[in-house]
Amino acid sequence: MDLTSLTIEAARAAVQERETTAFALAEAHYARIKQEDGQIGAFLTLSKDRALEQADRIDRMAAEGKPLPPLGGVPVGIKDVMSTRGVRTTAGSKILENYVPPYDCTAVARLEAAGAVVLGKMNCDEFAMGSSNENSAYRPVRNPRDLSRVPGGSSGGSAAAVAAGMAVVTLGSDTGGSIRQPASFCGVVGLMPTYGRVSRYGLIAFASSLDHIGPLAKTVRDAAIVLRTIAGRDPMDSTSADIPVPDYVVELDKPVRGMKLGVAKEYFGEGLDHEVHQAVESAIDKLRTLGCEIVPVSLPHTPYAIPTYYLIATAEASANLARFDGVRYSHRARGVKTLSEMYRRSRDEGFGAEVKRRIMLGTYALSAGYYDAYYLKAQKVRTLLTRDFDEAFRKVDAIVTPTSPTAAFRLGEKSNDPLAMYLADIYTVTADLAGIPGISIPCGETKEKLPIGLQILGKHFDETTILRLAHAYEQG
């Protein structure tokens, strides 16, 4: 049995049936990390003590013949923007190089309560700001499928680790596409749940009205199992919705025949790579043969999504990142004489170029005289983008699109042009702005063997439908 190629259910069953142990599973993944991660760079910190302690707990349960919880013994990785008690959490930034949180993120606590073994913390773009993982202050992540290419971002480490068999599943975060786009580039499944479906408590905030936590996984079923585990109301996050959590796993196998799938021409225009276009068209054909009806829909404000996103996200970020002042935690510059000098120099030294750029843009958009022209304008267009989806979902059950206009690009290819980098998120940001769920699943490869992703978008709190469609496609 190859311990590093198992799904959640296979791993749990193997531990339950005593064919292996949670300890051996963790060790096999650490061995793989040792072997592979030098060149990939997916992990920033390993939490071996915590992992082996949890593995031991699960192994004792299995030895006593007790039924294991749903993720009993399953090795997982956590994007380094989620707080882990006693385990260094950097958000990919130098400013938090030595930060050790005193509490756990709710999503992490729920995974561990369900038996998961946390191997370590995943590399990411600094404060989740980026589409290539090149903005990590520590090192870029490389795509396991082609080491000259990026894994996508910002959850690049989370996607690469699953693709390279260094974790069974990982948690990522998505503010403008940061789960789905790297999933697409690395050939894995990435699910962004509805805003409010998963608590954000303990997630280091980038843009609070857009931040989502969700899984990156080898299969749709694994993503459904993780979502079932982490979803639901949390009193520690007032935006977590008080809406019952369905059993996504049981719902997976129900039929998709007769479902109406929207295809929007705005997602197939200029800039879409020819090979990606073809792969997504074939995927749509396959969904048709599975019994879905394809319906043309229009999302007319799509061309305005990226400018809207970059005003709202940066405005929120400029406020959220004000907390990094070198007082209670975070880097403090040496040799400063006044409080004001301490703030400035600490932030100057601690933040990377892209983070500073976004803080500046956001501060500008919120500043006196520009608030109405930029921030308020963007909030109004956000309403229009959301209405586009409301309108489309009156006619269809889900919408299918490419996840990203291209397959994985090369390291350095876009790193000097912020706008070109922002456009890598052109098909993903609208779902974040509208708060609807989306999933990316592999749908073929380019001639150069690079994975291509199919995105399925759903109605608010209807993860059931997009998971079912993704599962039917994956199995079909």
Added chain:
Amino acid sequence: MKVTDKDVAYVADLANLELTEQERAGMLRDLNSILDYVERLNELDTSEVPPMAQVSDRYGVDESKQGGERFAYASREDVLEGLRKSLPHDEALANAPDADEDFFRVPKVIER
């Protein structure tokens, strides 16, 4: 050019950033290029469109109510220690770059 050197200095000041000469020059270029791009939002007439600050007031709320009452589910009784105890003193200070036993320590705030 929408943004000038003076704007960059002003905004950096608001954001508590110092920025080197080189960073300021780069910021001037990038902010102008990004703001040029977002200009396309003005193609849309939004005079009758309400702003949207968040999505969570649309779902799982009591839609018959207005304002804070829509979020009744999120309120709770006021209890002495809240949802969890405050951090112990030493844990709260553990990540501070500079602290004594009781307080965070910072450079002098008031100049004399």
